[in-house]
Each structure stands twice: as C-alpha cells, then as structure tokens.
Amino acid sequence: MFPRMGRAVAHLFAGVVVGPLAFAWAVATTLATAVLSFTYVGLPLFLVVTWVSRRVARFERLRAGWVLGVAVPNPYEPVAGHPWRRGRALTRDPATWRDLAWLGLSFPVGGLTGVVGLVVAVVDLGAVLAPVWLWAVPNPHLHPAAHWLFNTVPGRFAFSALGLAAAPLALRLVPALSRLQASVAARLLGPDPRRQVVELRATRLRVVDAQAAELRRIERDLHDGAQARIVAAGMTLALADRRLRAAGLADDPARADVLNARRQLDDALVELRRLVRGIYPPILADRGLAAAVAALAADAPFPVTARADDLGDLPPAVEAAAYFVVAEALANAVKHAGAAACEVEAARTADGGLAVTVRDDGRGGADPAGSGLDGLRRRVEALDGRMDVTSPPGGPTTVTAEFPCAS
Amino acid sequence: MRIVIAEDLLLLRDGLIRMLTDTGHTVVAAVDSGPDFERAVLEHGPDLSIVDVRLPPNFRDEGLKAALAVRAREPRAPILILSQYVERTYAAELLADGNGAIGYLLKDRVTALDDFLDALDRVAAGGTAMDAEVIRQLFARNTRDRGMNALTAREREVLALMAQGLSNSAICDALTLAPPSVEKHIGNILSKLDLPPSDNTNRRVRAVLAYLNQ
Numbered sequence: 001m002f003p004r005m006g007r008a009v010a011h012l013f014a015g016v017v018v019g020p021l022a023f024a025w026a027v028a029t030t031l032a033t034a035v036l037s038f039t040y041v042g043l044p045l046f047l048v049v050t051w052v053s054r055r056v057a058r059f060e061r062l063r064a065g066w067v068l069g070v071a072v073p074n075p076y077e078p079v080a081g082h083p084w085r086r087g088r089a090l091t092r093d094p095a096t097w098r099d100l101a102w103l104g105l106s107f108p109v110g111g112l113t114g115v116v117g118l119v120v121a122v123v124d125l126g127a128v129l130a131p132v133w134l135w136a137v138p139n140p141h142l143h144p145a146a147h148w149l150f151n152t153v154p155g156r157f158a159f160s161a162l163g164l165a166a167a168p169l170a171l172r173l174v175p176a177l178s179r180l181q182a183s184v185a186a187r188l189l190g191p192d193p194r195r196q197v198v199e200l201r202a203t204r205l206r207v208v209d210a211q212a213a214e215l216r217r218i219e220r221d222l223h224d225g226a227q228a229r230i231v232a233a234g235m236t237l238a239l240a241d242r243r244l245r246a247a248g249l250a251d252d253p254a255r256a257d258v259l260n261a262r263r264q265l266d267d268a269l270v271e272l273r274r275l276v277r278g279i280y281p282p283i284l285a286d287r288g289l290a291a292a293v294a295a296l297a298a299d300a301p302f303p304v305t306a307r308a309d310d311l312g313d314l315p316p317a318v319e320a321a322a323y324f325v326v327a328e329a330l331a332n333a334v335k336h337a338g339a340a341a342c343e344v345e346a347a348r349t350a351d352g353g354l355a356v357t358v359r360d361d362g363r364g365g366a367d368p369a370g371s372g373l374d375g376l377r378r379r380v381e382a383l384d385g386r387m388d389v390t391s392p393p394g395g396p397t398t399v400t401a402e403f404p405c406a407s
Numbered sequence: 408m409r410i411v412i413a414e415d416l417l418l419l420r421d422g423l424i425r426m427l428t429d430t431g432h433t434v435v436a437a438v439d440s441g442p443d444f445e446r447a448v449l450e451h452g453p454d455l456s457i458v459d460v461r462l463p464p465n466f467r468d469e470g471l472k473a474a475l476a477v478r479a480r481e482p483r484a485p486i487l488i489l490s491q492y493v494e495r496t497y498a499a500e501l502l503a504d505g506n507g508a509i510g511y512l513l514k515d516r517v518t519a520l521d522d523f524l525d526a527l528d529r530v531a532a533g534g535t536a537m538d539a540e541v542i543r544q545l546f547a548r549n550t551r552d553r554g555m556n557a558l559t560a561r562e563r564e565v566l567a568l569m570a571q572g573l574s575n576s577a578i579c580d581a582l583t584l585a586p587p588s589v590e591k592h593i594g595n596i597l598s599k600l601d602l603p604p605s606d607n608t609n610r611r612v613r614a615v616l617a618y619l620n621q
Contacts, residue, residue, distance in 0.1 A: 220466060223461065223491050224416060224466075227491050227514075228416045228418055228419055228491075229418065230515075231419060231422075231491075231514045231515055231517070231518075232418040232419055232422045234515055234517070234518035235419075235422035235423070235425075235426055235517055235518060236422065237518065238426065238517065238518040238519070238520045239425065239426060239429060239520075241520070242429070242430075242520055262518055265515075265518070266515055266518070269515050273491070273492055276492070277492075282491070282492050282494070283494050283496070285467070286460075286461070286467040286468045286494075287467065287468060291496065294496065295494060295495065295496045298495055298496065299495060299544055299547075301547060
C-alpha cells in the first residue's frame with residue numbers, strides 16, 4: 001500500500017517536471033525541423049531530434065512500466081543504412097509520430113494528473129499530521145471560526161481524524177491517477193495494438209504456410225526416400241528369388257523367407273502410401289487444387305459435378321485445407337447422408353480469396369460439431385477462413401469454406 | 408527387348424537396369440529427366456520405354472507429360488509408366504488416344520517379377536497393363552452405375568482382369584475357366600457396355616477407357 005503510494009507520488013511528481021519540458025522540446029523541435037526541412041540541415045536535424053525524442057520516450061516507457069508493473073515494449077521498426085533511408089524509415093514508422101503525440105500530451109496529461117494527485121496526497125498527509133505542525137507552528141492570526149479546529153488540542157485531533165478518514169480515498173485516487181498517466185503513455189509509446197493484431201495474424205499465416213510447405217516437403221522426402229528404398233529392397237529380393245529358382249532351390253525354406261520379406265515390404269508400402277495421402281495428397285502436390293478436386297469428384301462412388309478452374313496460385317496451406325474440406329464433405333455425403341449426387345465448386349472470390357462449396361442431395365442432419373467437421377473447421381479458421389455447414393434433417397447438406405488469400 | 412528408362416532415383420534406376428538385364432533385356436538408355444527421356448526415345452526408337460511420373464526439375468508429373476509428348480509424335484510408341492502411387496486421372500490421360508501400348512503400374516509391382524515381365528511384353532505388343540489399384544478405384548466408383556449393375560459377379564471379375572490388360576488365356580488361368588466361357592463373358596460385357604465389335608484389337612482398351620471417362 002505505502003510503497004505503491006510512494007511510487008505513485010514520485011511518478012506524478014516526475015510527470016509534472018517532465019511534462020512541460022517534453023512539451024517545449026516537442027514544439028521547438030517540430031517547428032525547427034519543419035522550417036529547416038527544406039534545407040540541408042533538415043535531415044540531420046530530424047535524425048538528431050528523433051534520436052533524442054526516442055531517448056526521452058524510452059525514459060517515459062521506463063517510468064510508465066515502473067508504475068504499471070509490466071515493461072512497456074519498444075515499438076520501433078529497425079532502421080539502418082544511409083541517412084536518407086534512415087530518415088525515410090523514421091518518417092514512415094508510426095511509432096515516431098506516436099512518440100511526438102506523447103511528448104505533446106505529456107504536458108496536459110502529466111500536469112493534470114500530477115497536480116491533482118500531488119495536491120490530494122499533500123493535503124491528506126497535511127491533515128493527518130496537523131497536530132504536529134500546528135503545534136510546531138502556531139498561527140495567531142486565524143479566523144475565529146477556525147480557531148477551535150486549529151488551536152485547540154481536540155480540534156487538532158479532529159483534523160487528524162478527518163485526514164485519516166480521507167486517507168483511503170487518497171490512497172486509491174493517487175495511484176489511480178498515476179496509473180492513468182502511465183497507461184496513456186503505454187498506449188502511445190508501446191506497440192500499437194491494432195498493428196500487433198495485424199502482425200500476429202501475418203505471423204500465424206506464415207507459420208501455417210511454412211507448415212504446409214513442410215508437409216509437402218515430407219511427402220516428397222518420403223516419395224524419394226523411404227518409399228523408394230523399400231521398392232529398391234523389393235527389387236533386390238525379387239532378383240534373389242529369381243536366382244534361387246534358377247539354382248533349383250524353388251522349394252528351399254530360404255525362398256519362403258524371401259517371399260515373406262517381400263510381402264512384408266509390400267504391406268509397408270501400402271501403409272506408407274495411405275499415410276502420405278493423409279499428409280499431403282500426391283495429386284495435390286503434382287497438379288494443384290483444381291485437378292485434385294476433379295480427381296476427388298471422379299473417385300466418388302456417385303456422380304459429382306465439379307467446377308474448379310483457373311484457381312491460379314494458392315498458398316499451399318489454403319490448397320491443402322480446401323482439399324480436405326472437399327474430401328471430408330464427399331466422404332460424409334457417401335457415408336452418412338446417403339447422397340445420390342453432389343456438386344463441388346471451387347472459385348476465387350472477388351477479393352482474391354478462395355471459396356469451396358460442396359452440396360449433396362442426401363438426407364442431411366450432419367452434426368457440425370462432429371469430430372471430422374470440427375477438425376476441418378479449426379483447420380480453416382487457422383487460416384482466417386470460415387466454414388459453414390447447413391444440414392437440416394431431411395437434407396440437403398451444404399458445406400462451404402472461404403479462405404482469404406493475401407498474396 | 409531394347410528398353411529406355413527414365414528414373415531420377417539412382418537406387419531404383421540401377422535396380423531396374425539390373426532386373427531388366429538379368430532377364431535378358433537390353434537397356435539402351437537410362438536418363439533422369441523428362442526432356443532427356445523424350446530425346447532418348449526419339450533417338451533410339453526402343454521396343455519399350457519405362458518412365459517415372461515424377462522427374463526433375465519440378466518433381467510433379469513431368470514424366471507423364473514427357474510420355475504424352477512422345478506419344479504425340481510417335482502415337483504407337485509403347486510406354487510403361489511406373490509410379491509410387493496411381494491416379495485414375497493419369498490413367499485416363501494415358502489411354503485417351505485409344506492406341507494401346509500403354510502401361511501404368513505402381514513401382515512395387517516390379518517385385519512380382521513374372522507379372523511385371525508379362526506386363527512389359529503386353530505393352531510392347533501393343534496391349535495395356537493397368538495397375539490393379541487403378542482398376543480397384545474404378546470399380547469402387549462404378550458400383551452404382553447402370554452398366555455395372557447389369558454385370559454378373561463373374562463378368563465383373565473378368566472385366567477387372569481384362570481392364571488390367573490380361574489376355575484371354577491369362578484370364579482363363581487366373582479364374583480357372585475354360586476359354587469358350589471367358590470369350591462368352593467378354594462378349595456379354597462388351598455388349599452390356601455398349602461397345603460394338605468394330606476394331607477388335609482396341610476394344611479392350613476402349614472398355615477400360617469407357618470406364619475411366621464415365
């Protein structure tokens with residue numbers, strides 16, 4: 001309680017001192033830079049001013065972080081290179097202008113919160129300590145009405161009681177004002193939350209894309225590595241078998257072992273092939289989404305009309321997610337809906353995204369929270385996409401998924 | 408037979424070469440990319456060429472494209488496609504010209520050496536060799552189609568083997584049937600699939616094709 005109060009008072013006090021200085025610095029440097037920006041001095045001046053302003057901002061971040069109990073992170077984009085490029089990068093970095101806004105605001109905000117907070121703190125402390133200082137510094141020239149309160153012992157203690165009664169209010173108000181000032185500083189001097197959201201989303205999409213690319217790489221590696229090695233081992237065994245037969249050992253127990261090993265390798269390949277299809281279907285890796293959707297449609301055990309042309313370049317993650325949406329929807333139409341026909345459509349949306357729709361004529365009643373559909377939804381949502389399943393009892397079922405594709 | 412091979416993985420290329428030379432064939436060229444394959448086939452005019460679907464530089468379906476390019480220039484050049492996986496779409500593209508002399512097999516079929524050599528002979532002789540997996544995909548899809556429903560269980564078995572490219576006598580052996588009954592089944596199948604007996608050599612290819620394109 002008391003350390004917090006002390007910290008708040010110190011913070012508010014520093015704010016009252018820093019505020020006018022920062023304001024004066026901001027006004028003077030902005031004017032000077034604006035006036036001199038048409039001369040050779042403009043750029044170096046701007047760089048120096050920004051350098052100093054950033055040091056001030058750093059101090060303010062520390063001050064705000066000290067009160068808030070969490071460090072306020074540095075929002076700046078890294079700058080490097082030639083002074084010209086540094087200057088351009090600095091003017092483009094919104095953090096530069098948000099710093100400037102804080103330097104201007106620190107006077108009114110710091111002043112207001114600082115003065116109110118300090119006055120409340122000093123007055124309350126004064127009231128609590130009234131018996132001491134009124135005793136030490138007697139004041140004979142008082143208005144008669146105040147005489148009892150100031151110059152008699154019960155009056156002085158009543159004063160003190162009044163101060164103590166007000167103390168809880170002061171103990172709340174002063175830190176609140178200090179936090180108010182600090183949070184304004186954190187808002188302006190810390191990273192822009194909207195920008196953070198945008199960056200976070202970009203980072204997530206990069207991660208998801210990298211993951212899809214990685215899956216495709218794994219598919220290739222299995223194709224060229226494990227699968228190829230197993231096939232090669234099978235060939236060697238086939239030759240060995242042929243030699244055994246040629247040597248008249250067709251009934252030798254060794255030949256049974258060779259044949260057995262070959263069967264085991266075949267099983268391993270079948271298993272591996274199924275695994276690969278689940279990771280990243282080879283046709284998708286080979287030919288892209290439109291062809292993969294056409295292949296899915298062709299493989300379905302009922303007539304499927306597929307419309308998917310000119311999809312252009314799609315991020316691998318979107319391609320894979322869209323593929324699995326279509327595959328799962330078709331599988332559900334066969335397994336659960338008892339559908340007799342299906343329509344699949346994949347097309348680019350007006351804003352460059354991708355929309356896939358699978359419509360069947362089955363009996364409906366699909367549970368959108370079922371594990372298959374729910375897993376797909378999460379996969380779609382990880383790409384900032386949206387998946388809808390409408391499946392009233394009696395049908396029909398429509399599964400739609402939309403993906404944004406920032407390129 | 409004089410054979411051209413296109414396979415980018417050394418391990419498999421060497422394995423294939425060993426296997427083919429061991430069984431009395433001659434590998435006249437072994438290359439590792441689509442363009443080299445086209446050049447080698449046009450230069451050597453082999454009795455058969457074997458090509459992997461995925462080849463450099465992009466490792467997508469360059470082998471298939473090279474095979475189709477070769478066929479565009481030499482319509483009857485016998486080509487056997489080997490792949491780690493089979494895709495019905497690819498089979499349909501290969502058979503589209505209706506000329507036969509095409510095979511499309513999973514790489515692991517190579518290890519059933521006698522069947523593999525048999526497939527090589529069939530393709531070189533102008534027939535087809537479709538992987539049982541492609542046929543399985545085909546039948547899984549077509550179980551609800553009208554034409555399929557008209558077929559008896561036995562006729563379906565015969566059609567599956569016929570679609571793989573087996574000859575009548577091979578079908579006889581596989582199903583232990585007498586030659587006349589196999590012929591009767593095939594006649595029934597072709598009439599039920601509405602394939603009139605015109606060009607006798609390619610009716611089998613066309614039967615498969617009719618299914619692939621349905």
